[in-house]
Amino acid sequence: MPSIEVCLSPALFDVEKINKKTVVVIDVLRATTTICNAIANGASCVIPVISQAECEEYEQYKNHLLAAERKGEKVKGFKFGNSPFDYPEEVIKGKTLVLTTTNGTKAIRIVEDAKNLLIGSFINISALCNRISELNQDAILLCSGWKDEPCLEDSLFAGACIDKLETFALANDSAILAYNAYQVYKKDMFQAFTKCGHYSRLKTLVSEKELRFCASSDQVTVVPEYKNGKIKA
Ligand code: MLT
Numbered sequence: 001m002p003s004i005e006v007c008l009s010p011a012l013f014d015v016e017k018i019n020k021k022t023v024v025v026i027d028v029l030r031a032t033t034t035i036c037n038a039i040a041n042g043a044s045c046v047i048p049v050i051s052q053a054e055c056e057e058y059e060q061y062k063n064h065l066l067a068a069e070r071k072g073e074k075v076k077g078f079k080f081g082n083s084p085f086d087y088p089e090e091v092i093k094g095k096t097l098v099l100t101t102t103n104g105t106k107a108i109r110i111v112e113d114a115k116n117l118l119i120g121s122f123i124n125i126s127a128l129c130n131r132i133s134e135l136n137q138d139a140i141l142l143c144s145g146w147k148d149e150p151c152l153e154d155s156l157f158a159g160a161c162i163d164k165l166e167t168f169a170l171a172n173d174s175a176i177l178a179y180n181a182y183q184v185y186k187k188d189m190f191q192a193f194t195k196c197g198h199y200s201r202l203k204t205l206v207s208e209k210e211l212r213f214c215a216s217s218d219q220v221t222v223v224p225e226y227k228n229g230k231i232k233a
Contacts, residue, residue, distance in 0.1 A: 004132075004139045005171035006158045006178045008150035010107045013142060022135045023114035024128065024161070025226075026121070026154045027144035029198045030082055031069075031104020033121040033214045035097075037084035039233050040124075040220035042093035046231040048105035049098060052078075058098040065092070069101045072201045084123075085210055107144040108226060119224040119231060122157060122189065122217050129164040131223045139168065141178075152196045153215075156182050156189065160217075190215040 007013045026032055035046050044063075049055050052075060058064045067080035074081030082101050099105055111117055116135055120128045132139050141161060143154035159182025162168070162175060170176055185192035193199045193215050202211060213219065222233045 001167060001169050002136055002138050003171035004141065004162060004165055004168040004175055006141045006143065006155070006162075006174040008143050008155060008174050008178075009145040009148050010103070010110050010142065011148035013110060015110065015113070017140065018111055018114040020115060020137060022116045022118065022132055022137050022139040023111045024118045024120040024132065024139065024141045025104070025108045025111065025144065026141060026157050027101070027104030027107065028121050028153050028157050028214055029193070029196070029202060029211070030084060030214055031099070031101040031144065032119050033123055034082050034084045034087065035099070035119050035224055035231060036121045036124045036220055036222060038087040038092050038097050039224045039231065040222045041087055041089040043087065043097050044094055044232075046097045046099055046224070047229060048108045048226070048231065049100045050106055050109055052100055055098050055100045061096070063094065064096045064098055067097060067099045071102065072198070072205050083206060083210060084213060103144040103146060107142055111142060112226060117226040119226070120157065120161065122160070122215055123213070123219040124222060125157070125160060125164070126218050127221045127223050129161055132161070132165060133167070138171070146198055151198055152181070153193055153198065156185055156192055159183070160186070189217075
């Protein structure tokens with residue numbers, strides 16, 4: 001029986017562990033939701049980068065959209081930010097999105113050597129869990145958190161995945177914590193989000209519609225996967 005463990009913050013992550021495991025990066029508010037939506041709307045790929053300078057290096061290429069977020073806001077000088085709604089089909093289809101965010105893209109790069117590195121969010125949860133089951137390997141759910149602190153919304157998503165992955169054994173106490181937190185809040189995920197620190201940060205910056213979208217399950221069926229620097233469907 002494969003097992004599933006949860007890492008509540010990148011600061012707690014041990015890269016030695018990724019060998020032969022499925023790793024899922026989670027940043028439901030909002031980097032991984034944005035990536036899932038961009039790929040579902042036809043992005044040819046997403047390149048996650050750590051710094052704004054690294055992002056700007058792609059300026060020279062055609063068909064590349066450069067996007068940067070810090071503290072929840074679009075960074076001055078960049079045309080695109082980290083809202084899933086920035087990337088409807090008419091904007092993103094056939095384009096490469098080069099994205100840097102405060103925590104999410106950093107977390108992806110920490111585990112970039114994983115054999116199977118998947119991108120998870122509520123909007124693709126069922127497709128994601130089907131793919132984790134299909135791979136049938138031990139899995140690690142890595143929560144991006146906020147500046148190395150665990151955060152509730154990512155932990156709840158990890159718990160929601162565990163709830164679906166019934167045949168996986170729980171491998172650590174963080175998995176038990178996430179699963180039990182999800183049981184407490186599962187009836188109304190948007191309501192749960194309103195208790196999160198990052199919700200407080202975002203509520204004056206983005207629409208409620210966007211935050212509800214991030215809390216809503218199964219809006220898309222893609223499972224973005226990172227390989228050789230690029231995230232593709
Ligand atoms: C992050 O990477 O920390 C975020 O996705 C922040 C945000 O834009 O909401």
